[in-house]
Amino acid sequence: MDEYSAQFVGKVDHATAYMQSAVAEHAKHTRPASPYMISIPMQVRAVMLRRVQILRGNMLAVSLNAL
DSSP: OHHHHHHHTTOHHHHHHHHHHHHHHSOTTSOTTOSOSSOHHHHHHHHHHHHHHHHHHHHHHHHHHHO
């Protein structure tokens, strides 16, 4: 515990690096204070794209089973 405390606790550069990485993970056009990584429209697009990918995969499986 003492070694961990000496290495990480109270280090300003570690805190600054963490804050910069958290800001960098957000989408460019979202509000900086927003807790969300991407906007609601971007989330909807990602979900719909994934649903299409799942459906296409299922169609392939059905067509392979029909042979």
